[in-house]
Amino acid sequence: MTQSTLEVSHLYTSFFSERGEIKAVQDVSMRIGKGQVVGVVGESGCGKSMVARSIMGLIKKPGKIVSGSILLDGQELTSLGENELCKIRGKDVSMVFQEPMTSLNPTMRVGLQVQEVVSIHENVSKEEARQRTLAILSAVGIPEVKERYNAYPHELSGGLRQRVMIAMAMVMRPRLLIADEPTTALDATVEAQIIALLRQLADNGTSVLIISHNLGVIAQLADHVYVMYAGHVVESASVFELFDNPLHPYTLGLLRAVSSLRSQSKVLQTIPGIVPNLAHLPVGCSFAPRCDKCMARCTSTQPELVAVGSGHEVRCHLTKRVDAQ
Ligand code: SF4
Numbered sequence: 001m002t003q004s005t006l007e008v009s010h011l012y013t014s015f016f017s018e019r020g021e022i023k024a025v026q027d028v029s030m031r032i033g034k035g036q037v038v039g040v041v042g043e044s045g046c047g048k049s050m051v052a053r054s055i056m057g058l059i060k061k062p063g064k065i066v067s068g069s070i071l072l073d074g075q076e077l078t079s080l081g082e083n084e085l086c087k088i089r090g091k092d093v094s095m096v097f098q099e100p101m102t103s104l105n106p107t108m109r110v111g112l113q114v115q116e117v118v119s120i121h122e123n124v125s126k127e128e129a130r131q132r133t134l135a136i137l138s139a140v141g142i143p144e145v146k147e148r149y150n151a152y153p154h155e156l157s158g159g160l161r162q163r164v165m166i167a168m169a170m171v172m173r174p175r176l177l178i179a180d181e182p183t184t185a186l187d188a189t190v191e192a193q194i195i196a197l198l199r200q201l202a203d204n205g206t207s208v209l210i211i212s213h214n215l216g217v218i219a220q221l222a223d224h225v226y227v228m229y230a231g232h233v234v235e236s237a238s239v240f241e242l243f244d245n246p247l248h249p250y251t252l253g254l255l256r257a258v259s260s261l262r263s264q265s266k267v268l269q270t271i272p273g274i275v276p277n278l279a280h281l282p283v284g285c286s287f288a289p290r291c292d293k294c295m296a297r298c299t300s301t302q303p304e305l306v307a308v309g310s311g312h313e314v315r316c317h318l319t320k321r322v323d324a325q
Pocket of ligand 1 (some may be wrong): 050163248249250285286287289291292293294295298303313316318
């Protein structure tokens with residue numbers, strides 16, 4: 001097993017409103033090895049982005065991490081104050097957001113936005129910060145970097161803007177890059193280029209956590225996958241195991257929906273119903289109202305996440321625990 005860059009253990013994150021406690025993340029544990037790409041997949045509202053924001057220390061009131069541990073190379077992040085987290089964000093852990101147009105400053109040249117990250121975290125001359133900016137813009141595949149350095153975000157295509165975001169996230173060579181739906185706003189060609197770029201970063205030793213509702217992106221990029229539903233991890237396995245031997249009814253539903261899209265079947269397969277309101281989760285299994293295999297026990301007792309094989313875990317009463325030898 002590779003050395004862990006990130007170890008999340010039994011993480012609970014909630015938002016407290018007048019309508020009650022919204023349990024956004026419940027008992028989530030995950031690890032990412034050095035140079036490993038880990039995917040988190042699930043529908044919107046399943047808690048994927050809240051896991052990322054918890055790791056980044058970006059949960060704002062009325063939300064908070066209720067309990068659990070987040071270790072980055074052995075350092076506990078949940079006990080750090082905002083000043084200490086600011087030093088880590090952008091330097092040791094970076095995040096690429098879904099829509100670069102809303103994440104980049106529209107009034108500032110893109111080169112200066114990347115350069116600013118260097119100047120904030122390191123005491124280097126303006127010229128050195130500029131040279132490092134040009135080098136990273138070139139490394140993420142931006143052509144004619146000297147001209148593009150002076151461009152404003154609206155003067156670049158969607159693909160180039162996303163590359164600028166990745167350059168900004170990578171310029172300090174972070175140990176962990178979190179990419180939240182990094183290709184959702186892009187066309188298929190640019191999506192393939194960004195996937196190749198993220199894979200290249202991992203091959204060079206950066207650990208990558210990619211969040212996506214798109215199983216196709218996850219299949220191309222991830223080494224290991226966590227499937228999330230209603231704030232819980234419901235299945236986790238290596239990417240090959242998950243696609244060869246999916247066990248949780250929710251994972252099966254997601255895969256059926258993708259294959260009916262790919263095969264251009266006349267009947268589009270969907271998972272009936274919607275993701276439950278996280279403030280009013282059903283008793284028992286959260287997936288029970290949508291599950292075609294639901295049994296009496298499912299509506300009264302919440303299933304535990306159990307190991308069903310090497311590195312494969314499932315949260316469903318139908319699966320049988322395989323105890324370690
Ligand atoms: Fe379906 Fe029951 Fe398994 Fe939940 S525990 S996924 S309701 S079979």
